Amino acid sequence: MDWVPIVFIIFKVLVFGTGMFLAIKWHYDQKKKGQPTEKREVLRVVGKVALVIVIFGILLAGLLFFTFALGRKLGLDLS
CATH class of the missing domain: 1.20.5 (Single alpha-helices involved in coiled-coils or other helix-helix interfaces)
Incomplete structure (x- = not known):
């Protein structure tokens, strides 16, 4: 390598x-x-960041699934 x-x-x-x-x-x-800063403001920001991370993870998993599905459909050997 x-x-x-x-x-x-x-x-x-x-x-x-x-x-x-x-x-x-x-x-x-x-x-x-x-x-x-107030605790309420900090918790709101932490909640927004957590939501963005969850949405990003879901989109990343969807992209991964789509990539493998497209590869299988095109006949690529992904094993």
Whole structure:
């Protein structure tokens, strides 16, 4: 197996992970500077994020099912 894709994927995960961490930290620090948040507001945001994650998971599972169904219909060997 070639080592180049493994190194590039690890590098990509590290770069995007660092970028996401810094973006979340920056937004958190900006919010901290402003007014204090209420528990109700935090719970509402957590609920919205959870809903988006669930919807994304359902859509991802549907796409996976569609891809395998299309592959089988086209006669591809997916085993």
